[in-house]
Amino acid sequence: MTKLKVGLLFGGRSGEHEVSIVSAKAISEALTAEENANKYELLPFYIKKDGSWQGPDIARQVLSSGEALSCENSQPTLWQFPAAAETIDVWFPILHGPNGEDGTIQGLLSLMQVPFVGSGVLGSAAGMDKIGMKSIFAQAGLPQVKYMALTREQIWSNPCIFPKLCDDIEQNLGYPCFVKPANLGSSVGIAKVRSRSELEAALDSAASYDRRIIVEAGVNAREVECAVLGNENPKASTVGEITYESDFYDYETKYTSGKADLLIPAPLPDAVISQIQSSAIQAFTTLDCAGLARVDFFYVEATGEVLINEINTLPGFTATSMYPQLWASSGVSFPELVDKLVRLAIELNSEPETT
Numbered sequence: 239m240t241k242l243k244v245g246l247l248f249g250g251r252s253g254e255h256e257v258s259i260v261s262a263k264a265i266s267e268a269l270t271a272e273e274n275a276n277k278y279e280l281l282p283f284y285i286k287k288d289g290s291w292q293g294p295d296i297a298r299q300v301l302s303s304g305e306a307l308s309c310e311n312s313q314p315t316l317w318q319f320p321a322a323a324e325t326i327d328v329w330f331p332i333l334h335g336p337n338g339e340d341g342t343i344q345g346l347l348s349l350m351q352v353p354f355v356g357s358g359v360l361g362s363a364a365g366m367d368k369i370g371m372k373s374i375f376a377q378a379g380l381p382q383v384k385y386m387a388l389t390r391e392q393i394w395s396n397p398c399i400f401p402k403l404c405d406d407i408e409q410n411l412g413y414p415c416f417v418k419p420a421n422l423g424s425s426v427g428i429a430k431v432r433s434r435s436e437l438e439a440a441l442d443s444a445a446s447y448d449r450r451i452i453v454e455a456g457v458n459a460r461e462v463e464c465a466v467l468g469n470e471n472p473k474a475s476t477v478g479e480i481t482y483e484s485d486f487y488d489y490e491t492k493y494t495s496g497k498a499d500l501l502i503p504a505p506l507p508d509a510v511i512s513q514i515q516s517s518a519i520q521a522f523t524t525l526d527c528a529g530l531a532r533v534d535f536f537y538v539e540a541t542g543e544v545l546i547n548e549i550n551t552l553p554g555f556t557a558t559s560m561y562p563q564l565w566a567s568s569g570v571s572f573p574e575l576v577d578k579l580v581r582l583a584i585e586l587n588s589e590p591e592t593t
């Protein structure tokens with residue numbers, strides 16, 4: 239049997255570069271596991287932090303060391319596609335955050351007319367930008383926390399406007415509130431703030447990551463996540479809950495073993511689980527997602543409300559990440575999961591073209 243050549247694309251010009259390396263390592267092991275070894279030939283491609291692409295030899299070294307390649311003293315390079323990329327039958331991008339989860343790579347791969355795992359341009363871009371995502375969710379009637387959308391320009395360019403901006407945030411959202419770069423993940427650049435001075439510092443910091451910034455009212459709630467898998471008729475996994483001792487589910491808590499507990503299935507009433515699952519599917523279809531996504535929610539026990547927090551169209555596949563664990567608990571093993579994802583990519587590509 240001829241093996242399909244799968245191009246695993248990882249790293250990327252993103253604040254989540256290191257997480258992508260860990261996710262890619264896990265996926266490469268699953269794609270080459272015994273169950274998949276006779277179906278797929280894996281060719282990894284690594285995108286350095288400066289945006290340059292490295293072919294399979296270097297990419298394999300990065301996967302085995304787990305270390306990002308340094309970009310010190312690197313000059314901006316013309317974008318070059320490694321020759322081996324021309325032989326790929328299906329791409330598996332496992333890039334997190336900007337320049338990978340946001341529709342940019344998806345646009346490139348669509349133009350190349352080679353199938354790829356995950357959402358296309360619209361689902362990826364709409365899922366990445368928290369401001370755009372939240373206005374689409376609001377339109378779809380999905381309940382969420384109160385928020386304000388800001389730009390770097392408002393924060394940095396006019397010192398006269400800045401105090402008024404902070405006044406507005408204090409009046410509309412109060413404390414604690416969460417300041418986030420609109421286009422990032424893994425909690426990079428996010429701050430939970432409780433005072434004016436923390437707010438000012440957090441806005442300045444978030445503006446260094448992105449020109450779009452979102453500030454959200456802090457909610458006191460349980461954190462639950464649901465995985466979605468499929469194309470036109472997506473399925474929701476069981477729901478998982480995250481508990482931790484830290485102030486919030488920050489980068490260190492997410493990726494340090496033992497800092498957070500994942501409770502799968504979440505100890506919640508059946509009706510709440512069903513509501514989360516149907517909202518996860520509604521979020522996925524509303525944004526025109528495909529293949530996979532993990533949808534994050536807040537469950538406010540005091541009122542019974544389920545608030546959608548966000549969708550992640552290329553969720554983490556690290557040892558502490560929910561997505562593969564939710565499917566494992568729903569009876570889909572890691573090797574089976576990556577096999578399904580590749581098949582879904584091919585299925586999507588075999589649909590009639592709209593020209």
Ligand SMILES: Nc1ncnc2c1ncn2[C@@H]1O[C@H](COP(=O)(O)OP(=O)(O)OP(=O)(O)O)[C@@H](O)[C@H]1O
Nearest residue numbers: 383416422423424425426454455456457486487548
């Ligand atoms: N409005 C909020 N109220 C309470 N906690 C919040 C709020 N927004 C974010 N948090 C906390 O911050 C964490 C990260 O937020 P969010 O999921 O939006 O960020 P992210 O960077 O997209 O994360 P990831 O993509 O890794 O899931 C949440 O899991 C939660 O612990």
Ligand SMILES: C[C@@H](N)C(=O)O
Nearest residue numbers: 334423424550553554
């Ligand atoms: C990778 C990270 N953004 C996640 O959602 O798991």
Ligand SMILES: [Mg+2]
Nearest residue numbers: 423424548550
């Ligand atoms: Mg996210």
Ligand SMILES: [Mg+2]
Nearest residue numbers: 534547548550
């Ligand atoms: Mg999240």
